[in-house]
Amino acid sequence: KQEVTQIPAALSVPEGENLVLNCSFTDSAIYNLQWFRQDPGKGLTSLLLIQSSQREQTSGRLNASLDKSSGRSTLYIAASQPGDSATYLCAVEGGSRLTFGEGTQLTVNP
């Protein structure tokens, strides 16, 4: 059974700081890994999707890496802004479903 863990559970940083969110998964037989953003009371916004054959993806200030063999992914956010405050979710696809981590709640202080 796939299990996804995200560390830390919460993170508070000053504006402008670079930061890394971590995700680990127990079963390396995955099709892809996605990072999502969820604002309070809102839906999910897809940030980055990394196929299992890829090692990283970049979009603007975001960079996600994937090491399938070790079951790890990181989401790097450069020059953080208060608007980045949200919960960040990592999800892996195996079979017909996404398995989500519990999320990292990020607060960027002005």
Add this chain to the structure above:
Amino acid sequence: NAGVMQNPRHLVRRRGQEARLRCSPMKGHSHVYWYRQLPEEGLKFMVYLQKENIIDESGMPKERFSAEFPKEGPSILRIQQVVRGDSAAYFCASSPGGQGRHEQYFGPGTRLTVT
């Protein structure tokens, strides 16, 4: 191209009533997934459907919950005789069919409150 649409966005039901949640996938998408997010918990897979077929319902509670995706119209998640523990956010996602793996696109969710 409109995204995944869910309605209602908020639903309040008394214990014992039925809740019907609707999901219209993105245009051209024939695969629908339902996920549930209980308070203070992560999202959990419930069911995966293609048009007129349930492909994987291993995440659905065995009783009171059912899902369908008819040939015409939206996918419906039905919860009969709701209890307080059913209060949660229910998210629908869709993806295109065909070969290969496809990204799932999420709707805004339906927040169910059982009083």
